[in-house]
Amino acid sequence: NIFATGASTDLALGANSAETVRIKVGGNVGIGTTAPGALLHLEHATNPELRLTGKINPTSDPNILLSWAGAETTQGLKLWHDSSVGSSYIDSLYDNAAGDIYFRTKTAGTAVNALFIESAGNIGIGTTTPGAALQVNSAVFPQIIAAQTGDPTRYLSLGSNNSDSNSLINFTTGGVTSRYLGFQYAGSTKMVITGDGNVGIGATTPGALLHLSQSNQTTSAYGIQFGTDTNLYRSAANTLKTDDNLSVGSSA
Numbered sequence: 001n002i003f004a005t006g007a008s009t010d011l012a013l014g015a016n017s018a019e020t021v022r023i024k025v026g027g028n029v030g031i032g033t034t035a036p037g038a039l040l041h042l043e044h045a046t047n048p049e050l051r052l053t054g055k056i057n058p059t060s061d062p063n064i065l066l067s068w069a070g071a072e073t074t075q076g077l078k079l080w081h082d083s084s085v086g087s088s089y090i091d092s093l094y095d096n097a098a099g100d101i102y103f104r105t106k107t108a109g110t111a112v113n114a115l116f117i118e119s120a121g122n123i124g125i126g127t128t129t130p131g132a133a134l135q136v137n138s139a140v141f142p143q144i145i146a147a148q149t150g151d152p153t154r155y156l157s158l159g160s161n162n163s164d165s166n167s168l169i170n171f172t173t174g175g176v177t178s179r180y181l182g183f184q185y186a187g188s189t190k191m192v193i194t195g196d197g198n199v200g201i202g203a204t205t206p207g208a209l210l211h212l213s214q215s216n217q218t219t220s221a222y223g224i225q226f227g228t229d230t231n232l233y234r235s236a237a238n239t240l241k242t243d244d245n246l247s248v249g250s251s252a
Contacts, residue, residue, distance in 0.1 A: 010034075058084035067093070077101075092119070102128075143168075156181070180204065 004011035004023075012034075013021040022030045030036030032043040042048055054060020061083050067076025078091040092099045096119065103115035116124040124130035126137035136142055143159025153174040160167050173179035177195035182204070184190060192200045200206030202222075203213035212234075214222040220243055223233025235241035 054081075054083055092117075094119075100128075154179075178205070 002011065004025075008025055010025060011023040012019045013023075019034065020031065022034050022036065024030070024036060028036040028039055028041065030041045030043070032048070033041055042050060052062040052064065054062050061080055063078055063080030065072060065076055065078050073093070075094045078093060079089070080091070081088045090101070092101050099119040101117040102113055105112045105114050113128050114125070116128045116130065118124070118128075118130060122130040122132065123134050124137070125135070126142070127135055136144055141159060141161065143157045145155055145157045147155035151174060153172055156169075156171040158169055169181070171181045173195040180192035180194040180200075182189045182192045189204055190201070192204050192206065194200070194206060198206035198209055198211065200211045200213070203211045212223070218233070218235050220231035220233045223231050225231050230242065230244045232240065232242050232246075
């Protein structure tokens with residue numbers, strides 16, 4: 001045992017005539033500092049690092065547990081690495097509806113809840129009460145953006161407009177109007193909206209404001225239906241047909 005005698009005497013340890021560890025009278029331990037401000041305080045002039053390594057791979061899983069005495073297995077936050085598969089985990093141990101995880105910024109002033117994961121698994125960005133698997137809130141023009149790396153002129157955004165409270169799906173094409181916003185089912189494109197505003201159903205290069213196309217289909221099932229009983233469709237080349245009455249112009 002090594003003890004420092006005296007009611008106000010710290011214990012200093014070192015090597016090569018230089019101090020490296022100090023144990024304060026109150027119990028704080030400093031490595032690289034003589035004035036530790038917490039139970040364990042590490043300080044280094046360049047790139048300080050705290051390292052936990054398992055000695056026998058893959059059975060040694062290094063971890064850090066933040067909890068309170070007596071509840072180490074039921075409450076707290078655990079950071080650990082599964083050496084057998086190479087995965088890393090952030091675990092909230094509390095098996096309760098209150099076991100949420102907050103990612104916060106600006107905690108030196110008024111804390112901002114930037115990202116929130118509730119105990120049930122829902123994720124909130126800008127909100128701590130997400131009502132779905134992912135909910136994004138913002139005081140100014142909330143939106144989600146998917147952009148191409150290296151080309152900020154090409155992106156898709158989903159959001160709302162604060163000025164008129166409308167919801168928007170917005171995409172930019174980098175100035176190439178032939179590029180389109182596509183709607184697919186099972187990997188097959190069913191409808192597109194091009195950069196110049198043309199809409200294609202069954203056509204990915206619509207040549208008009210609305211372009212309907214289906215190869216070799218000339219029945220009413222591949223046209224436009226009005227109500228429940230009137231169809232307008234292409235029955236042959238250069239031929240538009242309806243199987244019902246068609247009125248053009250005004251009628252009495």
